Amino acid sequence: xxxxxxxxxxxxxxxxxxxxxxxxxxxxxxxxxxxxxxxxxxxxxxxxxxxxxxxxxxxxxxxxxxxxxxxxxxxxxxxxxxxxxxxxxxxxxxxxxxxxxxxxxxxxxxxxxxxxxxxxxxxxxxxxxxxxxxxxx
Amino acid sequence: xxxxxxxxxxxxxxxxxxxxxxxxxxxxxxxxxxxxxxxxxxxxxxxxxxxxxxxxxxxxxxxxxxxxxxxxxxxxxxxxxxxxxxxxxxxxxxxxxxxxxxxxxxxxxxxxxxxxxxxxxxxxxxxxxxxxxxxxx
Amino acid sequence: xxxxxxxxxxxxxxxxxxxxxxxxxxxxxxxxxxxxxxxxxxxxxxxxxxxxxxxxxxxxxxxxxxxxxxxxxxxxxxxxxxxxxxxxxxxxxxxxxxxxxxxxxxxxxxxxxxxxxxxxxxxxxxxxxxxxxxxxx
Amino acid sequence: xxxxxxxxxxxxxxxxxxxxxxxxxxxxxxxxxxxxxxxxxxxxxxxxxxxxxxxxxxxxxxxxxxxxxxxxxxxxxxxxxxxxxxxxxxxxxxxxxxxxxxxxxxxxxxxxxxxxxxxxxxxxxxxxxxxxxxxxx
DNA sequence: GTGGTCTAGACCACC
DNA sequence: GTGGTCTAGACCACG
Numbered sequence: 383x384x385x386x387x388x389x390x391x392x393x394x395x396x397x398x399x400x401x402x403x404x405x406x407x408x409x410x411x412x413x414x415x416x417x418x419x420x421x422x423x424x425x426x427x428x429x430x431x432x433x434x435x436x437x438x439x440x441x442x443x444x445x446x447x448x449x450x451x452x453x454x455x456x457x458x459x460x461x462x463x464x465x466x467x468x469x470x471x472x473x474x475x476x477x478x479x480x481x482x483x484x485x486x487x488x489x490x491x492x493x494x495x496x497x498x499x500x501x502x503x504x505x506x507x508x509x510x511x512x513x514x515x516x517x518x519x
Numbered sequence: 520x521x522x523x524x525x526x527x528x529x530x531x532x533x534x535x536x537x538x539x540x541x542x543x544x545x546x547x548x549x550x551x552x553x554x555x556x557x558x559x560x561x562x563x564x565x566x567x568x569x570x571x572x573x574x575x576x577x578x579x580x581x582x583x584x585x586x587x588x589x590x591x592x593x594x595x596x597x598x599x600x601x602x603x604x605x606x607x608x609x610x611x612x613x614x615x616x617x618x619x620x621x622x623x624x625x626x627x628x629x630x631x632x633x634x635x636x637x638x639x640x641x642x643x644x645x646x647x648x649x650x651x652x653x654x655x656x
Numbered sequence: 657x658x659x660x661x662x663x664x665x666x667x668x669x670x671x672x673x674x675x676x677x678x679x680x681x682x683x684x685x686x687x688x689x690x691x692x693x694x695x696x697x698x699x700x701x702x703x704x705x706x707x708x709x710x711x712x713x714x715x716x717x718x719x720x721x722x723x724x725x726x727x728x729x730x731x732x733x734x735x736x737x738x739x740x741x742x743x744x745x746x747x748x749x750x751x752x753x754x755x756x757x758x759x760x761x762x763x764x765x766x767x768x769x770x771x772x773x774x775x776x777x778x779x780x781x782x783x784x785x786x787x788x789x790x791x792x793x
Numbered sequence: 794x795x796x797x798x799x800x801x802x803x804x805x806x807x808x809x810x811x812x813x814x815x816x817x818x819x820x821x822x823x824x825x826x827x828x829x830x831x832x833x834x835x836x837x838x839x840x841x842x843x844x845x846x847x848x849x850x851x852x853x854x855x856x857x858x859x860x861x862x863x864x865x866x867x868x869x870x871x872x873x874x875x876x877x878x879x880x881x882x883x884x885x886x887x888x889x890x891x892x893x894x895x896x897x898x899x900x901x902x903x904x905x906x907x908x909x910x911x912x913x914x915x916x917x918x919x920x921x922x923x924x925x926x927x928x929x930x
Numbered sequence: 931g932t933g934g935t936c937t938a939g940a941c942c943a944c945c
Numbered sequence: 946g947t948g949g950t951c952t953a954g955a956c957c958a959c960g
Contacts (some may be wrong), residue, residue, distance in 0.1 A: 383624075393530055402620070410626055411624050431727075434959065437958095480638060487541060487545055487598055488611065489598060489599070498611065504631055530957095531936085557946080569936070587946085587947095589944050589948045589949060591945070601743040603737075671802075682894040682898055683894070683897075688811070705952050714934085727960045728933080731934065735897070749909075749913060752910055754799065754888050755885065762881045780890075844945075845945090
């Protein structure tokens with residue numbers, strides 16, 4: 383699972399973690415019964431205090447998204463109502479628009495922006511392919 | 520210009536104002552040289568404190584989006600970011616990464632994501648090109 | 657670090673704080689990686705409101721002088737301005753012009769002014785070079 | 794006479810005008826009995842509202858630096874106590890230091906800074922040589 | 931403890 | 946009327 387924290391977005395980190403895990407669950411990246419990454423290692427990876435991750439997990443349990451049991455890894459609860467395609471598209475479009483607006487403001491030429499996006503996309507594919515193994519290892 | 524504040528998102532109001540004005544500027548709803556709504560009236564309309572809007576305006580000026588001068592209404596500047604290229608690229612990359620992560624969670628296939636991005640990009644280009652006429656009409 | 661506020665100058669306090677911290681950073685009184693005085697204590701010492709100091713810190717971060725992170729003390733960044741070269745040059749030229757105008761009013765001969773500038777420049781270089789030891793001594 | 798307004802210094806324009814005229818008088822750039830530039834033309838030259846210049850002139854008269862008579866051009870009053878050399882030097886040094894600090898922050902190399910200063914200095918010499926005639930004409 | 935944000939209300943300088 | 950600044954006091958998120 384890939385989590386991106388943005389410190390300048392103004393959204394509190396615990397909330398960013400929360401949302402991204404929820405999305406991952408809703409989209410099927412995480413399946414029912416999968417175990418979540420341990421708080422400690424996730425905190426370390428994100429370079430964030432454990433309390434911050436713990437808070438996200440606590441809220442996730444409160445919302446019924448995960449089940450935590452002391453001593454055992456947290457696992458994803460079942461029956462996630464997956465987001466409808468329309469909703470998912472809307473979320474993505476908003477993020478894409480943010481890119482477009484900023485790029486326009488920076489006076490990027492569309493072709494250059496597209497190139498940058500493609501490059502980033504292929505880079506991302508490679509790292510996530512590796513990270514899956516890294517996470518398991 | 521239409522600004523909608525979302526109090527549940529966790530994004531601070533001054534930043535939502537900032538982004539939406541940037542959006543309006545980028546999409547052509549506001550044209551270069553147009554004068555901005557006065558801080559006071561915008562604050563009243565959004566039902567926030569004057570200082571909150573003032574903060575957004577101050578940041579917009581620092582980013583080179585608008586020009587403010589005491590006694591005069593703020594006006595939209597010619598889009599010129601005062602930031603170094605490296606800094607601009609970094610900001611853009613972070614926004615792109617947010618898209619990639621979300622798309623990955625939603626299990627979009629890279630090809631589909633790219634297609635969606637391209638579509639959005641060309642739509643955006645048309646909007647900004649047409650908006651001048653739309654505003655006049 | 658020593659900060660002196662002058663209330664008669666007309667320069668807003670937040671800006672005096674900004675400049676003097678910049679000065680301390682440039683002259684080596686503060687070294688890269690040093691942590692800054694907390695906003696609250698500095699405000700108390702200067703007998704100004706917390707927000708006033710906070711504003712100075714926020715601007716210092718935007719200029720790349722310090723790095724702030726909620727929960728952690730602010731630290732001095734490696735000096736790297738995020739501004740475009742053209743913008744940096746313009747800022748410098750304005751400061752230089754202020755010198756020239758004043759010298760002209762004082763009827764300094766250009767040669768004398770240049771000499772004075774050179775002296776000050778080399779003195780400044782020595783100060784920053786020695787300050788590390790001075791701070792330690 | 795050369796007046797430089799800096800809108801980002803935080804010092805109100807009327808005060809900048811006031812100070813620079815006082816310095817000019819104190820340093821001898823303006824001599825007793827010289828007539829001041831008319832409010833209207835100075836305001837135009839500085840791209841500032843007439844009220845702003847008028848305010849500066851009013852304060853100058855209040856301080857006894859100039860004498861204004863309706864319908865006639867304002868003239869410089871006599872007996873300006875010229876600033877001592879030590880004071881003048883200190884004022885200049887402070888302005889020079891501001892340049893050095895900012896240049897250091899921008900990581901200008903001393904040689905480059907010096908070069909820039911020299912260039913600006915020679916440019917300034919040329920413009921002021923012309924402006925004297927322009928002002929008279 | 932740290933920094934970040936918002937409100938409420940005040941004063942200033944400029945046009 | 947405009948934008949800019951400051952104070953006083955509150956709440957939040959993070960470590």
